[in-house]
Amino acid sequence: MMSPLALLRQRRNPGRIGFSDVLAYIYLAVGVFLMFGPVVWLVLSSFKTRSNLDEFPPTFLPLAQQSVAVKGYDSKLPLYNVTMPDGSKRVLAQVRRIGVISQLVDPAAPQTIIKVNMDKRTALRHLGLDWHNYEHPLRHFNFGRYLWNSVFVTVVATLVTLLINSMAAYALSIHEFRGKNFFLVAVIATLMVPITIILVPVFVVVNEIGLDNSLWAVILPGAATPTGVFLLRQYMLTMPRELIEAARMDKASEWQIYARIVMPLALPALAVLTIFSVMWRWNEFLWPLVVLSKSETYTLQIGLNAFQGDLQTQWNYLLAMTVVALIPIALVFVFLQRFITSGIANTGMK
């Protein structure tokens, strides 16, 4: 692994900067801006106060109003830079505003009220992270619960998916039985059917079983993904046939071949499927929205949706909770990045 500094100093011909270097770095810079810019913007905005968010033109950094405790006033007063009628500048705390007239006091001498036209003052602000955006929804909107629901759905669904898909893939690639090709075609055919088409029948089934408003209703219907079955089957087909035959000669049962030979060797493909499954489940929206109607069973994505009302959207909370929803998936990418690249290259999946 190259250190980031060494990576940034790479040149096509070591020692001098050529035309292709310039082009490459411009291209990369544009790429970084396009990919990373919105994420940075999102994270910074999630720390802005509501008024800061509503400002136009928007500020890049989250800025918070400075305030000070003044004797004789119960709450803290906001600080302003004020241009006095004589042209001098002072820092004053605003008591109230009536129309275009702002009433201010000097924090050092709070007895006298100074009246100034409001366009003569500018807010004194500092770089401030408004943690309130995170704290409030997590405390009062049950977002901790949504987060836990999402984690539960993702982890359990991924485990179930891995187990079921790998067993199906084993049957379709290694196990010998009559009608193998028929089942393979059936599986591939269902690859083409999107969830939106079968949404209603699946919902009816889930409802009849009595799973509605349970997290299992989210987990179970999507557990056997044709994509995963196909991905694992193709990978298992590349395993040397003689290895399986050697295990058969070694008196291994089909279960032992599956568990002790095929699964350990299919780890790269399983890693890819894990990553995809985590991504699918974490970002899943339509199906959970259909089956989950009680707030305590919401996943994060559904919870986020609740901030968007018909009349108003609580952008500050929405942005903050979007960041919360992003963090786990970002961590998965950071730690499994090696498997993602090599696994995708190996399995031909994009």
Added chain:
Amino acid sequence: MAALELHSIAKAYGRVSVLHDISLAVADGEFVVLVGPSGCGKSTLLRVIAGLESASDGQIRLDGQDVTRLAAAERGLAMVFQSYALYPHMSVRQNIAFALENMRLPKAEIARRVQSASEMLRLEPYLERRPGALSGGQRQRVAIGRAIVRDPKIFLFDEPLSNLDAELRVATRKELAALHARIGGTMIYVTHDQVEAMTLANRIVVLRAGRIEQIGTPLELYNQPCNEFVAGFIGSPRMNFIPVTAAEAGQVQVGAARFALAAAGALAAGDKATLGIRPEHIDLAPQGGDLEVEVNLIEQLGGETFVYGVLGDGSEVTMRSEGQSAIKRGDKVGISLQRQHVHLFGADGLALR
């Protein structure tokens, strides 16, 4: 250890027939080599015996018991694959112990067997390594070790030496022969290399296009090949084949030369036949001889010399002589054929005796 009988085994994939009417009896403790050119069905036959492929027709008996319909795991045979097929995610010890664990042997027994097999095959220093960290020869020994610990009824080898380099192949060949002498198991060994077949086998089975051409001890095949194919397949360099015409009774005509051969008695005058003679059974004859050869290549190996030449009728001849030779390219030399080693094959390829 066990004896094996095959009764008219046939194997077809759809409409393609790969094996036809194979019948063979392998005695307990015998080392039988299946040999033939690639595509002759020898590996398929081995896999049918192993139970990895099912026979389309015929019967397989192990110690008199019909096992034709039994799955591979239930036949109690062990196989060494061409690619060795070691489990790459297990250590050498786990590889060897895998079958024993599947047989649910007690732990102490497993440890004892792994220990004795690894001692026998000099694998002790590598027991904790993964197969990926072993050389070709070591992997080969692990594959054999995996077969030995099971104490199988029959050992099956599918071209086990073909992935080794020439030197190691010779060494491993000797070890295999020694192993057979020591444990005395019934072994069936597939190869396309006739040298391996000659050196290892008690009996050789020569296959061509899914049929058995001849079964016999190595020297029987060498001395009395029953047809032209076996004669050409066994022996290195291969036997020379010279087209001849039967003259009068007991005489054959090669170009202008004519000489008497006992085997030619069965031929009528004018019949076409093929004369077979091994390179080591041709003597250079400075004066006269049976035939005259124009030399076009000489290989001097020090201890022996191979002379390649062309006869008057255009057929190519290889000769082997002891020691070193002064013959040069372009020389015309006389050769004489050792009469007792001349083979004669009829127009249908079968040997005439």
